[in-house]
Amino acid sequence: MSLSRLTVTAVRNLHAVTLSPSPRINILFGANGSGKTSVLEAIHLLGLARSFRSVRLQPVIQHETSACTVFGQVELGGGARSQLGVTRERQGDFQIRIDGRNVRSAAELAETLPLQLINPDSFRLLEGAPKLRRQFLDWGVFHVEPRFLSAWVRLQKALRQRNSWLRHGTLDGASQAAWDRELCLASDEIDAYRREYIQALKPVFEQTLRELLELEGLTLSYYRGWDKEKPLSDVLAASLLRDQQLGHTQAGPQRADLRLRLAHHNAAEILSRGQQKLVVCALRIAQGHLVSQAKRGQCIYLVDDLPSELDEHHRRALCRLLDELNCQVFITCVDHDLLKEGWRDETPVSMFHVEHGRITPHPVHQE
Ligand SMILES: Nc1ncnc2c1ncn2[C@@H]1O[C@H](COP(=O)(O)OP(=O)(O)OP(=O)(O)O)[C@@H](O)[C@H]1O
Ligand SMILES: [Mg+2]
Incomplete structure (x- = not known):
């Protein structure tokens, strides 16, 4: 299972964006405060209807906007796919939709989009x-x-x-x-x-x-x-x-x-x-x-600030294990040079540069 499309609107400082992530390794890099963790937070919202940074969802909604929305297309394997959507209004209304149906329980989301979070x-x-x-x-x-x-x-x-x-x-x-x-x-x-x-x-x-x-x-x-x-x-x-x-x-x-x-x-x-x-x-x-x-099926890994606290040897060992899982992984880091190398040749790796809330795809092998 993997997210083949992700649309994020009014989450933290992120400009409205639609991404087509790699089914395997996705690296989001950029300066402090650029919005990297917010992308993981948006995916977390889609999978669990809650944030991992704040108990309340109010702070996640972009200042001066009335609601945040995350939409995702999930490849379930064998050509089957599911469309998930989560909207949170500033007034407190919550809407969860799976394949056009309104859903009341976040457990259904969790079943469709199992997430593993590794963060500081x-x-x-x-x-x-x-x-x-x-x-x-x-x-x-x-x-x-x-x-x-x-x-x-x-x-x-x-x-x-x-x-x-x-x-x-x-x-x-x-x-x-x-x-x-x-x-x-x-x-x-x-x-x-x-x-x-x-x-x-x-x-x-x-x-x-x-x-x-x-x-x-x-x-x-x-x-x-x-x-x-x-x-x-x-x-x-x-x-x-x-x-x-x-x-x-x-x-x-x-x-x-x-x-x-x-x-x-x-x-x-x-x-x-x-x-x-x-x-x-x-x-x-x-x-x-x-x-x-x-x-x-598989779960999706969100690894916030992968390189922090790890020396080169352990960082490489962790990347190797994530690579061998054959899961979709979203990794954030400040310095993408640390994570450019070390993936298996056959592993599709995508990079995204996050800058003041804007996300742009970045070529992996050329500078
Ligand atoms: N509700 C909000 N509306 C608009 N901007 C917000 C909101 N909440 C937080 N921000 C801003 O959005 C940015 C979010 O940054 P985020 O934590 O995603 O950055 P990061 O790239 O992960 O940084 P770091 O490398 O320091 O971990 C910050 O600049 C923060 O001040
Ligand atoms: Mg961060």
């Missing part, structure tokens, strides 16, 4: 809150296991019900027991999907990491969110009083985490910035491999 904030995947790692994990499970989404929706509903009961106690015991059974069933299902996914991810991650970094002894493990020896129903029963005091459910898949450890320490506390970036890249590239193997 990515190290937060290691040192940030467990929620970030759960999102990472669930992104992968969502794309390889079609039954995951409905189990996840069931879990959220049962959990909301239980938390409300813990706080207000409005439901009778028998009805709440039925909700608890539903909660445990959905939890076991989600745990099984996540566990299976991690089992598949681990060897691919380890192999990818070996190709990027000499780092012995880094381990990736999965914590399911409650004692692995006990059924969730027992854990919930044992912690009922405390849950009531706190007003929410402490144990369950909503507390799952991924643990990356090195020599008995949390990896984030030991690794250098560059090493952290490479570990996150290895995780995201490993995910890309698993999604490519699954029926739904």
Whole structure:
């Protein structure tokens, strides 16, 4: 899968533009503040209906304009294609369209346009809150296991019900027991999907990491969110009083985490910035491999400021791995000389110069 056309209107400082990206490597280069990250942000908006830079979408809309729009044509493989459009009005109205239909849920967009983002904030995947790692994990499970989404929706509903009961106690015991059974069933299902996914991810991650970094002894493990020896129903029963005091459910898949450890320490506390970036890249590239193997096809990589924090050796190793993924990749950098070389001869590489919000194609092999 790849974006064969991208039209961006009124996103940040970008002038209205239509691009025909390469199905493989796309390099956006230009000075600080020229609009490179904004292009990635526009693609992110198209795939997830949200930004990765700000929680709200208001700041993404160009000053003095009433709405921003991103339109994309996605090649799905075998000649099939899909047209996606996302519009966000300053007043707050949101419109998502897939092949002419209005769509309410961003999950449908995510299914059509699976994105992997690697940016200077990515190290937060290691040192940030467990929620970030759960999102990472669930992104992968969502794309390889079609039954995951409905189990996840069931879990959220049962959990909301239980938390409300813990706080207000409005439901009778028998009805709440039925909700608890539903909660445990959905939890076991989600745990099984996540566990299976991690089992598949681990060897691919380890192999990818070996190709990027000499780092012995880094381990990736999965914590399911409650004692692995006990059924969730027992854990919930044992912690009922405390849950009531706190007003929410402490144990369950909503507390799952991924643990990356090195020599008995949390990896984030030991690794250098560059090493952290490479570990996150290895995780995201490993995910890309698993999604490519699954029926739904490949994902698209957005790599913001690829060269930062990497020496030449590691930069080349990362480019080689991105090249071998056979996915579409959008890379930003300030100095394009750093990324001009090193791609396989058969890999189509396109370059775009971004200057004060204007994007122009740039020849790759001649200056
Ligand atoms: N809502 C907006 N409307 C117009 N311009 C905006 C808006 N939000 C941000 N900008 C400007 O748009 C530009 C966006 O820059 P962006 O972050 O995409 O640059 P960049 O090329 O990635 O730079 P760097 O190399 O520093 O990362 C900045 O100059 C910023 O001041
Ligand atoms: Mg930037």
